[in-house]
Amino acid sequence: MRGRGLVFIKQVWVNLKLHFRDRMAVFWEFVFPLVLMFLFVLALGGEQGGVSLKVGLVDLDGSELSKALVAAFRETPVLQLEEGAEESLRAELEAGRLDGLVIIPQGLQASLGRGGSRIKLLLYGGMNPQFKGLIPAVVQQLLVEFNERIQPAPLGLVQETVAPSAKPTEEISYVDFALPSYLAMAVLATALLSGAIDLAFERKWKLLKLLGTMPLHPVTFFSARTVQQFIVTVLQGIVVVGLAITLLGAKLQGGYLALALLFTVGSLSFILMGFAIAAFSKTHEAAIGLAQIFYMPMVLLSGAFFPPGLMPAWLQPIMRVLPLRFFLDGFREITIRGAGLAEIGPNLGVLAGWGLICLLITFRFFKWATEA
Amino acid sequence: MPEKVTARGLWKSYGEVRALKGISFSIEEGEIFGLLGPNGAGKTTAVEIIEGLRRADSGEVIIDGERVRPGLNPEMKQKMGVQLQEAQFYDKIKVWELLDLFGSYHRRALPVRELLELVGLEDKANSHVEKLSGGQKRRLSLAAALVNDPELVFLDEPTTGLDPQARRRLWDLIKEMKAQRRTVLLTTHYIEEAESLCDRVGIIDLGQMVALDTPENLIRNSGLESAVTLSYAGELDLDGLKALAAVRALKPSDRQRVRVESTDVNLFLRELFRRFDDVAIERLERPNLEDVFLALTGKELRE
Numbered sequence: 001m002r003g004r005g006l007v008f009i010k011q012v013w014v015n016l017k018l019h020f021r022d023r024m025a026v027f028w029e030f031v032f033p034l035v036l037m038f039l040f041v042l043a044l045g046g047e048q049g050g051v052s053l054k055v056g057l058v059d060l061d062g063s064e065l066s067k068a069l070v071a072a073f074r075e076t077p078v079l080q081l082e083e084g085a086e087e088s089l090r091a092e093l094e095a096g097r098l099d100g101l102v103i104i105p106q107g108l109q110a111s112l113g114r115g116g117s118r119i120k121l122l123l124y125g126g127m128n129p130q131f132k133g134l135i136p137a138v139v140q141q142l143l144v145e146f147n148e149r150i151q152p153a154p155l156g157l158v159q160e161t162v163a164p165s166a167k168p169t170e171e172i173s174y175v176d177f178a179l180p181s182y183l184a185m186a187v188l189a190t191a192l193l194s195g196a197i198d199l200a201f202e203r204k205w206k207l208l209k210l211l212g213t214m215p216l217h218p219v220t221f222f223s224a225r226t227v228q229q230f231i232v233t234v235l236q237g238i239v240v241v242g243l244a245i246t247l248l249g250a251k252l253q254g255g256y257l258a259l260a261l262l263f264t265v266g267s268l269s270f271i272l273m274g275f276a277i278a279a280f281s282k283t284h285e286a287a288i289g290l291a292q293i294f295y296m297p298m299v300l301l302s303g304a305f306f307p308p309g310l311m312p313a314w315l316q317p318i319m320r321v322l323p324l325r326f327f328l329d330g331f332r333e334i335t336i337r338g339a340g341l342a343e344i345g346p347n348l349g350v351l352a353g354w355g356l357i358c359l360l361i362t363f364r365f366f367k368w369a370t371e372a
Numbered sequence: 373m374p375e376k377v378t379a380r381g382l383w384k385s386y387g388e389v390r391a392l393k394g395i396s397f398s399i400e401e402g403e404i405f406g407l408l409g410p411n412g413a414g415k416t417t418a419v420e421i422i423e424g425l426r427r428a429d430s431g432e433v434i435i436d437g438e439r440v441r442p443g444l445n446p447e448m449k450q451k452m453g454v455q456l457q458e459a460q461f462y463d464k465i466k467v468w469e470l471l472d473l474f475g476s477y478h479r480r481a482l483p484v485r486e487l488l489e490l491v492g493l494e495d496k497a498n499s500h501v502e503k504l505s506g507g508q509k510r511r512l513s514l515a516a517a518l519v520n521d522p523e524l525v526f527l528d529e530p531t532t533g534l535d536p537q538a539r540r541r542l543w544d545l546i547k548e549m550k551a552q553r554r555t556v557l558l559t560t561h562y563i564e565e566a567e568s569l570c571d572r573v574g575i576i577d578l579g580q581m582v583a584l585d586t587p588e589n590l591i592r593n594s595g596l597e598s599a600v601t602l603s604y605a606g607e608l609d610l611d612g613l614k615a616l617a618a619v620r621a622l623k624p625s626d627r628q629r630v631r632v633e634s635t636d637v638n639l640f641l642r643e644l645f646r647r648f649d650d651v652a653i654e655r656l657e658r659p660n661l662e663d664v665f666l667a668l669t670g671k672e673l674r675e
Binding site: 006007011021205216217369 | 423454458459465476479516
């Protein structure tokens with residue numbers, strides 16, 4: 001008479017009530033990201049604010065190497081690329097219609113291996129100072145990745161700033177760029193800070209051990225928890241995106257279906273990551289530590305608040321695999337560039353892969369009780 | 373009485389530490405069985421193996437004729453109620469929500485109202501668990517153990533850390549379980565608890581069962597003597613006293629008192645009052661389980 005379904009629904013409902021009775025959780029998951037978003041958007045996204053990632057590209061070499069490099073630029077989602085002749089692009093740059101101009105010099109391929117093979121980046125001097133580092137960072141990052149593919153000597157970068165002759169015209173506002181960061185911050189707080197740590201405390205309290213003496217199937221337990229946390233993240237999504245659109249003037253270009261799918265896959269994989277952390281950790285202290293170890297770098301390194309290119313080289317490989325990066329990039333592709341489902345396929349794949357790995361870790365390591 | 377639980381030859385080591393060294397006992401249906409021993413004796417390990425929470429290195433546990441396997445045992449779990457030592461519930465859950473939720477895990481569940489009445493928490497139904505006192509929390513955990521109207525109840529140190537009043541209240545609840553025809557396995561390191569609650573007690577020390585019987589038999593068969601201190605006015609015929617049945621030794625403590633050690637205090641007292649009419653009993657010392665425990669293990673029970 002008491003089916004699995006009823007247990008499941010009751011468990012989800014109780015979990016939700018407990019979640020929202022925890023004021024600290026509500027603070028970190030809703031209040032804190034919203035406050036940060038409002039503070040930064042109001043501080044940075046004012047009248048003269050706005051960041052354009054329009055970059056011109058000139059290929060003076062025309063070699064195999066330079067063509068590969070051009071292809072790499074084309075694949076970089078955050079750059080709106082304009083290819084053409086040096087003269088006209090330079091004029092655009094000076095007029096502020098471009099924020100940067102990348103010049104691949106003649107003889108790039110020929111000089112490879114003899115050192116000094118550098119590409120040139122010209123920057124528009126009139127850009128909002130907050131975003132000055134953004135394009136160099138993106139280009140740096142691109143080069144780091146590109147250099148891994150070519151041997152023997154890596155390409156370098158020379159940078160120059162070009163004095164403005166006019167203000168930029170088209171712009172992506174800061175809120176459009178940063179919205180997914182604040183959303184991700186909220187979702188990660190639910191999945192990692194609450195999710196993993198709550199579970200670890202329930203083990204410490206021997207509550208999980210007690211559940212282990214009851215005819216409750218672990219799959220019921222975990223799926224109810226997953227659904228509960230997912231509901232919380234959906235609420236976060238609605239609140240954060242809703243307020244960003246209504247109060248801060250954020251614009252979403254792309255399709256809501258692609259966005260919803262990306263959000264669902266991302267959110268679930270972060271929730272599973274929380275479970276894996278709790279299952280893997282032997283003590284609650286370890287779980288808190290691990291959750292922080294994943295939360296902080298993901299928030300700081302995944303291009304959420306600082307451009308990834310600004311980070312030191314040894315961190316680059318870590319940043320490239322952290323799943324948040326794929327969530328943020330995918331989100332921006334949709335909302336800024338209007339990308340469709342097909343274009344964010346790889347992002348969905350990586351996120352789902354992380355989720356699957358975390359699920360396997362949870363299955364492998366979870367026990368109701370730890371052997372003392 | 374049929375056997376409800378049988379544990380045979382349970383061994384368990386944690387690394388170098390041998391927690392259980394071949395423990396065997398059985399619990400009859402409807403009895404309250406106590407495992408008595410100091411902290412670290414292996415009581416909790418033994419109980420958790422029986423509950424299916426831990427795997428024994430060797431040995432087996434049989435409940436209602438079926439072998440307990442650690443892990444998923446849904447049918448076994450349907451008829452078990454468990455209170456764990458020092459387990460805590462969610463802070464922010466309301467008392468009725470907790471019992472309702474735990475009840476939903478089971479095929480059969482007692483109504484929340486009935487459970488709350490049983491443990492005297494009717495007026496706390498809507499309180500958050502974190503607002504309960506220590507004794508109330510412990511009563512709630514008893515209610516949680518009874519949520520599925522279990523045939524078999526496990527209570528691990530149910531009254532440790534409670535004040536005497538709260539402890540007595542809990543004892544009444546445990547006695548009621550027997551009246552409800554449940555079989556109870558409890559662990560304790562309190563002598564009074566074992567003496568007043570348990571039909572049979574297994575004394576456990578360093579992972580071994582050193583004695584197992586009813587509390588009365590344990591005391592009677594321990595060979596420990598009772599002592600009676602008598603007071604009298606004037607002269608007392610000490611030789612006549614010494615000649616009485618079951619007297620082992622006399623120790624005059626002062627001019628008006630004598631302490632008599634006896635192998636059978638009932639027999640001695642009957643004889644005493646037949647022959648002497650001017651003595652009064654000042655003090656009667658009977659060995660308790662503590663003395664039995666001390667005699668068996670050479671250790672004090674309390675930490």
